[in-house]
Each structure stands twice: as C-alpha cells, then as structure tokens.
Amino acid sequence: PFLIVAPLITVPHWQREFEGWTDMNAIVYHGTAAAREMIRKYEWSYDSLKGSPPPYKFNVLITTYEMVLTDMSILSKIHWKYLAVDEAHRLKNTKCKLINALRVFHFDHLLLLTGTPLQNNTEELWTLLNFMDPDKFESVEEFSKRFGDLKETKQVEELHEVLRPYLLRRMKEDVEKTIAPKEETIVEVELTTIQKSYYRAIFERNFASLNMGAKASNVPSLLNIMMQLRKCCNHPYLLRGVEENIVKQQETQDENELMINSCGKLVLVDKLLAKLKEGGHKVLIFSQMIRMLDILEDYLIHKLYPYERIDGNKRGNERQEAIDRFSAPDSDRFVFLLCTRAGGLGINLTAADTCIIYDS
Structure with missing residues (x-):
C-alpha cells in the first residue's frame, strides 16, 4: 500500500x-x-x-x-x-x-x-x-x-x-499558462492621529528600557516594546484598554466607523475592498494576530461583506468546509480571513485573485 x-x-x-x-x-x-x-x-x-x-x-x-x-x-x-x-x-x-x-x-x-x-x-x-x-x-x-x-x-x-x-x-x-504574472504592491500607510499619540506614549512610558540599549538583561523588555508598537501599527484596539478609552472620548461617533477611522491600515483596507468588490474580485487577508482577525471580522460584518475565516481554533473538517464555501463556482463569499500560521500551510484557495498581507 x-x-x-x-x-x-x-x-x-x-x-x-x-x-x-x-x-x-x-x-x-x-x-x-x-x-x-x-x-x-x-x-x-x-x-x-x-x-x-x-x-x-x-x-x-x-x-x-x-x-x-x-x-x-x-x-x-x-x-x-x-x-x-x-x-x-x-x-x-x-x-x-x-x-x-x-x-x-x-x-x-x-x-x-x-x-x-x-x-x-x-x-x-x-x-x-x-x-x-x-x-x-x-x-x-x-x-x-x-x-x-x-x-x-x-x-x-x-x-x-x-x-x-x-x-x-x-x-x-x-x-497553468493562463495564470497572470504575480503583481506585488507595497502601500505605505500613515498612522492616524490616535495611533501617533499611542505610539509616542509607548516610547515615553518605556524610555528607561530604551535608554539601556540591547543588553542581555534588557532584551525581553525591548521585544515587548517592539510588539506593542507592532500592535499599535496594526490597530490601536490591540492595546489593552485603548478601545474603551477611544469610544469613551468619541461618544458622538458611530463605534464601527470609529473602529475604521482609528487605524490607517483599516482606512486603506476599507477603500481597497470597496473597489475590489465592485470589480468582482475575491480577497484573502492574512494576519499573524488572532485579535486583529477579530477586528477585521467585526469590520466585515459591519460592511455586510460575506466572508470565511480560518485560524488555529478551526478543526480540519471545518477548515475544508470553509474553503469549499469560498471556492464554490456560485459562492458569494468575498473575503477570506486567515491566520498566517494556520492559513499558510497546504491550503488551496485559487478562487481568490487578491491577497492582502495586513501585518507588513
């Protein structure tokens, strides 16, 4: 055998x-x-x-x-x-x-x-x-x-x-001779005012650790600071307590629109997806952070975009069912959210023609 x-x-x-x-x-x-x-x-x-x-x-x-x-x-x-x-x-x-x-x-x-x-x-x-x-x-x-x-x-x-x-x-x-050559585009996104303020606050709060430099005893602190900065760039809501503070300060704004406008990357994704949807494209969005996928999922629900999602919490048969729903010829699914670790391994998603690496 x-x-x-x-x-x-x-x-x-x-x-x-x-x-x-x-x-x-x-x-x-x-x-x-x-x-x-x-x-x-x-x-x-x-x-x-x-x-x-x-x-x-x-x-x-x-x-x-x-x-x-x-x-x-x-x-x-x-x-x-x-x-x-x-x-x-x-x-x-x-x-x-x-x-x-x-x-x-x-x-x-x-x-x-x-x-x-x-x-x-x-x-x-x-x-x-x-x-x-x-x-x-x-x-x-x-x-x-x-x-x-x-x-x-x-x-x-x-x-x-x-x-x-x-x-x-x-x-x-x-x-497959009919496949068009891959086109890669790097889009630089500016931080929003909210992101800039929290980015600066992370530096100020950790000034002592940063001033010590990359000594062996200080490496864990530096890695933690770097992770906090990455979270801030991906979305300020990834930082503990920030979502509650922002919503409290901006009570007059719709919470979903506030979620979008608080993050430069999400503002760009919002504009991109509107055009891609209009053009009949299907999109994969990758992120290493499960919590970031949660935020993107909230956004897709708000925009009424049909989607699927795979992360480490989905079992093998559930993953395949999600892939089948997205890949079916008559599928209405527009976006597939994927955790980089779980979705980057042995998955066949040729139905999509556009891929967004959110964490870059």
Missing part, C-alpha cells in the same frame, strides 16, 4: 483527490485512539485470507504527522510501496521527531513535496537529501563546506547539478 503523511488541514484534500482521480481505496487514519482501533479492526486487512501479513483492504493510507508519531509502532510494521510526505519542509530540522520516526519505516519509494526545500541555510536542504539518500549525503559538515552560504555562482551551479536527479520542480506558469 501507499502512505501519505500530511498536515491535518490538507488530509481532506488528499482524500478528495484520490476519490476524484482514482478508483483506489484511500482511507484516512486519524481520530481518537478508539476511532483508530475501529479502523484497524474493520478497514485494515483481510484476516481471513492466507498470507503473512494478510492482504490489506486499503490501497492508500492518509494520515498526519502526529499520527505517525503516536502510532509509529503500528505503521512502521507495514512495508510501504510508496511514502509521500506533504509540506516536507517540516522535516528540515535534524532534531525533528517526525523525520527520525520515518527513518524507521520500510518503503520502496519516497516522495517529498515542498515549495521551500531551502529556507534559511543549506543544512536544511541536506536534512531532506540525507533522508532520501543517506549513503550519498552522509556528512552535513562536508555538504556545508562544499556549498556554504551559496554566495558564489559556482556553488549554486554545482548544487543544481547535485539536485538534478532528486528534484522535480514545477512552477505555476509551467502548469
């Missing part, structure tokens, strides 16, 4: 693709201990037939990283024809528990799927190559010495030659 190891959020997508394109019996191995025991009891193998081990009922087993670690003793006993790991950059750390667990598995063929095999340094790439071919890529020290930080053109060209037998790369433009 074949084993697919993927993030929980992409498991339903894998199952759907197998059902849509093949006649293979693909089962999802996930859930509580009792649920997994039921799968092993009724969907695992034909125990009545002869053979050691008995023939398996499934052709494909789709499971998550966590299940591999939890049920390693069970899954590693099977001799897999093919092992495929989705979002395989998760394996880039040599201390990663998942890659050490998968090294115990028996498989004839290995497929690692990732859009970012190299993110920070060549050691991460070595980890993946060592997993694929441990005999050839035995020493990380030798690999790092040979390719270093890839500053020289010769090193890059040599690495391309080394990767050629192992790497199959497909760009979007290679697969």
Whole structure:
C-alpha cells in the first residue's frame, strides 16, 4: 500500500483527490485512539485470507504527522510501496521527531513535496537529501563546506547539478499558462492621529528600557516594546484598554466607523475592498494576530461583506468546509480571513485573485 503523511488541514484534500482521480481505496487514519482501533479492526486487512501479513483492504493510507508519531509502532510494521510526505519542509530540522520516526519505516519509494526545500541555510536542504539518500549525503559538515552560504555562482551551479536527479520542480506558469504574472504592491500607510499619540506614549512610558540599549538583561523588555508598537501599527484596539478609552472620548461617533477611522491600515483596507468588490474580485487577508482577525471580522460584518475565516481554533473538517464555501463556482463569499500560521500551510484557495498581507 501507499502512505501519505500530511498536515491535518490538507488530509481532506488528499482524500478528495484520490476519490476524484482514482478508483483506489484511500482511507484516512486519524481520530481518537478508539476511532483508530475501529479502523484497524474493520478497514485494515483481510484476516481471513492466507498470507503473512494478510492482504490489506486499503490501497492508500492518509494520515498526519502526529499520527505517525503516536502510532509509529503500528505503521512502521507495514512495508510501504510508496511514502509521500506533504509540506516536507517540516522535516528540515535534524532534531525533528517526525523525520527520525520515518527513518524507521520500510518503503520502496519516497516522495517529498515542498515549495521551500531551502529556507534559511543549506543544512536544511541536506536534512531532506540525507533522508532520501543517506549513503550519498552522509556528512552535513562536508555538504556545508562544499556549498556554504551559496554566495558564489559556482556553488549554486554545482548544487543544481547535485539536485538534478532528486528534484522535480514545477512552477505555476509551467502548469497553468493562463495564470497572470504575480503583481506585488507595497502601500505605505500613515498612522492616524490616535495611533501617533499611542505610539509616542509607548516610547515615553518605556524610555528607561530604551535608554539601556540591547543588553542581555534588557532584551525581553525591548521585544515587548517592539510588539506593542507592532500592535499599535496594526490597530490601536490591540492595546489593552485603548478601545474603551477611544469610544469613551468619541461618544458622538458611530463605534464601527470609529473602529475604521482609528487605524490607517483599516482606512486603506476599507477603500481597497470597496473597489475590489465592485470589480468582482475575491480577497484573502492574512494576519499573524488572532485579535486583529477579530477586528477585521467585526469590520466585515459591519460592511455586510460575506466572508470565511480560518485560524488555529478551526478543526480540519471545518477548515475544508470553509474553503469549499469560498471556492464554490456560485459562492458569494468575498473575503477570506486567515491566520498566517494556520492559513499558510497546504491550503488551496485559487478562487481568490487578491491577497492582502495586513501585518507588513
């Protein structure tokens, strides 16, 4: 049989693709201990037939990283024809528990799927190559010495030659010719008067810490100050007690309009979305801050814009349902709010044509 190891959020997508394109019996191995025991009891193998081990009922087993670690003793006993790991950059750390667990598995063929095999340094790439071919890529020290930080053109060209037998790369433009080239626009936004006053107050309140500089004992304080400033730039309501103070001071203004006008970024988003809606576009908005997504959600409700949302609180099946509602051909959903951490992994949202990175 074949084993697919993927993030929980992409498991339903894998199952759907197998059902849509093949006649293979693909089962999802996930859930509580009792649920997994039921799968092993009724969907695992034909125990009545002869053979050691008995023939398996499934052709494909789709499971998550966590299940591999939890049920390693069970899954590693099977001799897999093919092992495929989705979002395989998760394996880039040599201390990663998942890659050490998968090294115990028996498989004839290995497929690692990732859009970012190299993110920070060549050691991460070595980890993946060592997993694929441990005999050839035995020493990380030798690999790092040979390719270093890839500053020289010769090193890059040599690495391309080394990767050629192992790497199959497909760009979007290679697969789908009708996709327009990506256009990136950086929009500089001025802080509102309210934001400026709180930004200044954060500096004044923390003058002593800032004056100390980046001493080891002072680093936590500096990081906290930086986070407060980031919150202020994203929306002053992210700062504790600010929303109540602003609403109290501006009692005559509508609370929703006050929420928009208090933040330069939200003023811009308000203008952008009006034009994008008029043009028939569909929009993704990313933020690292859950509370910022709450504010954006309040804004979308106020503007009566149909939307979906994914953050760390949504389960795998709920996430897929939200994606399906947004992506349906007759969908009225205009905006999709996504937490960068939860929404940046293995999600297929090709129905949207515009992406706003709110925190930039």
